[in-house]
Amino acid sequence: MELVQSLTNIELRISSVKLGFDELNLTNQPQFIVHEANQLLKQLEQMPEQHKVRLLEGWFDSYYLGIHWHEVAYVYGPFCIEKYGKGVDYSNALNYLDLDLESQLLLESYLDHRAVFEPTKLKGLGKMLGSFLTSKEIEVQTCSKPSNRGLNEKPDLGEELDKFSKASRLELRFEIEKRWTKAISMGDEQTYLRILEENVDRLRMPTRVKSSLQDRKYLAVSSNSIAARAAIAGGVSLQIVEALSIQHVREIEGCNSSKDIETLSYKIPLNYCKLVQRYNLRQHSPLIRLAIEKMRSNLSNKVSLTKIASQLDVTPEHLARQFKKETGHTVSKYTNRLKIQESLPFLAGKQLTVDALAEQLGFCSSAYFRKVFKDIMGSTPTQYANQSVND
Structure with a gap:
């Protein structure tokens, strides 16, 4: 195998259940090329054994020589056929594969440096490879021209390769x-x-x-x-x-x-x-998290400390004490902070007027909403909205 590879600088892969090894990769190549060749090996294993070298077509005008003989599959390639696949722009096809940038550059460089053979030399190359691997004279399948498949059209093994690259x-x-x-x-x-x-x-x-x-x-x-x-x-x-x-x-x-x-x-x-x-409420105890969630779900309605405590099955005194300890605010002041926080994205996006927000959030008047907003945010609702637009 090393002799075959050294003569043409092209990789030979072998797959054999009989010999106990599979998908043997002998050189460092782009993962896409490795998978393509290994997929062809699997296809060869499904074909009837023949004393014949087959010409297999891959992506990007790549070709391989394949042999299935005595329960062993051999794939030799990839290479190009002269006049087909030399100097071709593969950028659209590479984008179709959706590879990351590093993999795309590696594959593109590899494609540019593939060996190129004249169509008339393929038969001789196939005979040399087949005779070397089987020690017998062997028939070779050749073609003078690749198929007219477009670069973005999938070859027979495209579904598997597409599944590999996309998956x-x-x-x-x-x-x-x-x-x-x-x-x-x-x-x-x-x-x-x-x-x-x-x-x-x-x-x-x-x-x-x-x-x-x-x-x-x-x-x-x-x-x-x-x-x-x-x-x-x-x-x-x-x-x-x-x-x-x-x-x-x-x-x-x-x-x-x-x-x-x-x-x-x-x-x-x-x-x-x-x-x-x-x-974020993760720093609070389960009791206070539940209390805050109930406050948030009822911002437009006035919910008393007593009612929240009753819903949580604790005394108002215990809830007030624990709430102040964990948040630093009374329930009423914290409710106002929640209302102001709720108003910020609506103001930033100018989706509601100040009057409409005041009513929606349960403030007794828009003037009181402006006062509470300025106490907490340091600016009026209108100033905040204008600053958000400028940012």
Whole structure:
């Protein structure tokens, strides 16, 4: 085998149940090429044994010589046939495979350096290989021209290769997404940024439409939805998340360049992280978490300390004492803080007027809402809304 490889600098792979080894990989090649050759080995094993060298076609105008003889399958390649596959631009096909940047560059370089044989020399090459492997004169299948299959059309083994490349990438994306959403649900900005930095190439999106700007917008909207669900899992109320999500979608639609989308896509998950931080109740005891959840679900209605304590089966005195100890606020003051927090995304997105928000959140008047807002935030609702737009 080493002699065969050294003569032409092309890899020979062997698969044999009889000899107890399978998918023998002898050199370092791109994983896509390794899988393609190994898939051809499996196809050969399913074909009837013949004293014949078959010409097998792979992706990117690659060809292999294959032999199935005495329960052993041999695949020799890949190589190109002269005038077909030399100097061809494979960028569209590489994008179709949806590989990460490093794998794509490695594969592209490998394709550019494949051996090239004249069609008339294939028969001699096949005879040499077959005779060497079987020690007998052997028939060789040749062709003078590759098929007219387009670069983006799948060959016979395309389904398996497509499954391999897409499945491995989807598994990786799914794993990254799990870590990414967990970081957001914990309000952990640093972990999110680290995941983003480590996987910037793997998280890129292949072009699906002619407009790269529209493509990025689709991705940004999708990321916004995933991050929003993570924030809800982190304890943020559905209404607040929905308000921030709508604001993000409007900002995405308003982007006029890929750079604007890139900047906004970077900020969106961080905005949800900050939202979770603001609403994170994990540091509180189960009793106080339940009390706060009941307060949040009834912000538009006046809910007394006595009623909450009754629902939680504790005395009002015990709840008030424990609540002040853990939050630093009385129940009434904390309720006002929750109302102001609830109003922030609506103000930032200018989705409701100050008067409408005051009524929706159960304040007795818009003037009192403005007073409470300024006491807590240090600015009026209108000033906050204008500043959010400028930011």
